Amino acid sequence: MKQKLRLRQFEALMAVIHNSTVTSAAKELGISQPAVSRLLTDLKQTLGFSLFDRRGGQLVPTQEVRFLQADIQRVLDLMDQIGEVSQSITERKAGHIKIACLPGFATSHLPMVVAQFLKDRPGVSITIEPDRPERILEWMIDEQFDFGITDGFRGHSAVVSRDIHMRTVCIFPKGHILGHHDEITPTLLCDEKIIHTRRDSNFFQRLENAFLAENTHLMTLVETRQFTAACELVSNGLGVAIVSEMDAVKFANRNIEIRPFVPSIPHRLSLVRPILKQPSAITLEFIDAFAASLARFEGPAHPPQGAQQADRP
């Protein structure tokens, strides 16, 4: 016989092994006794050897069956497991998300959001890979990651982005004379050396423009890519910086003062993902959760002076 092995036959076999009689096995499976009976005769036919020996009223599996029993059990268990996992997936409780993000997010805010997200989703796992924006963009284009957190994003046909405009603030060491003001303006900073982002960044240009608009100019103390680094420097008494409020508040009790900066110059974050790679439902759910986590630091989209946006969805 060149018949195919069927799962149902294995289920019947295991039920009979556990119950020692066909009748009670049928009861366990919730079907009639003749159904089990035939599943067994079919299986015996296919396998080519006897499955059971009669021993008084009982059926005991043959040596041959015992030899296969472990593997058969494994198949049935695996099928169950697949069923359970797929159930979890539809309930958004299983899956994997690969996230690429700016270094600043990898250590502070993102892990917090991830932890919260995983709390209710025991089957979900997440990869976090921090790198420069250029690399994150590449990864999106190559579809190597499901979700990216970047800035300075100028749009790309292979990437969908959702922009978030983060409020920024001015920070300086405690006891600094600027502490007498409720708001900080470029004019107030005319004699201060500033810690800021790279000169080629969009954020720096808008900052510089704000200074120029008040007929003053911006003096550089340190140029850094990360707001966190700027915060660190300031908390060590080093100078003045304009940073994302989100980063600033983490240093609130570490020897710095925080003041609104006027005019408001929001820092534009982009939540990106590959446009062609269909996202899993759990990925979309995470992106929403992440965006929500940023909400309390969100500001108005456009800086008041009306700089144009470069977003292309």
Added chain:
Amino acid sequence: MKQKLRLRQFEALMAVIHNSTVTSAAKELGISQPAVSRLLTDLKQTLGFSLFDRRGGQLVPTQEVRFLQADIQRVLDLMDQIGEVSQSITERKAGHIKIACLPGFATSHLPMVVAQFLKDRPGVSITIEPDRPERILEWMIDEQFDFGITDGFRGHSAVVSRDIHMRTVCIFPKGHILGHHDEITPTLLCDEKIIHTRRDSNFFQRLENAFLAENTHLMTLVETRQFTAACELVSNGLGVAIVSEMDAVKFANRNIEIRPFVPSIPHRLSLVRPILKQPSAITLEFIDAFAASLARFEGPAHPPQGAQQADRP
């Protein structure tokens, strides 16, 4: 949907993953395209999420499917494996045999037979457990082993036995005066101290009777359970022994002489197995092979003087 996951659906899924189109997947499976098409829609229905995204002309699996892919592949592989193993079983090339034997067999003759037997049967594995006859009998009754090699067996209702009467010979160190004779009789041994089996053994009793029949008597030098031990002692120049020819020939070139002993006193081996436990085909095959391996040392069943047998099948 509270549908059941079916193997065929998984086969279709994997085929489409490998082929990127339903049509070629159908070709791989050797069925029509609509058949695959429906298997997939059914599976999607059951799982509760999409299986593929269209990407130009190609179908690429969703994140969710990728998450399950490894497990699904494992199930299919396991099923294949079970099919192959069962095939091997019907061809008598797979299985397991548990053998209990006398210590003398565990080290010399049995491993040789086992090695030969396994040569053509790569899937077969064998357990060898040496112990005293009493323990071997227990193991048979408890059905803990498939096959036992013992002696002095007096029959038991839970055990089937097949008796083999092994020729015995007289051995003595090279250069011993007995070497002048072609056959050794009790009379010739009247002044010799003998190495023999335990006094309560059936074999010893028959040996002693042979001496009494010639109006002489047997003097003990050493009493041992194993013929191999007797051979070892003799080869070290220690005395005279009556042992199984099978054991004797292994010492043929180790400083001993071998002569027939008259009257012939065969040593009765019993090949036993549990009567209720249905033996696997491979077990029966092995027992036959083992019996055949003893054939060239087999002698007549009954000692000429007509001692009665105690066998009960």
Added chain:
DNA sequence: GAAAAGTTATAACACTATGTTATGGCAATT
């Protein structure tokens, strides 16, 4: 040892799974 009780195998039939062919719609390409 005959009767009773329980278990299993077979037959006849119903429904579901899985295959077929025919066909129409949709997308990519010409």
Added chain:
DNA sequence: AATTGCCATAACATAGTGTTATAACTTTTC
């Protein structure tokens, strides 16, 4: 706009899986 190829659906055939009814066989009971 026409062509080509791929996929989904419909209609139907066959095999797998369930049902009930019933006969045959075992074990237990008297």
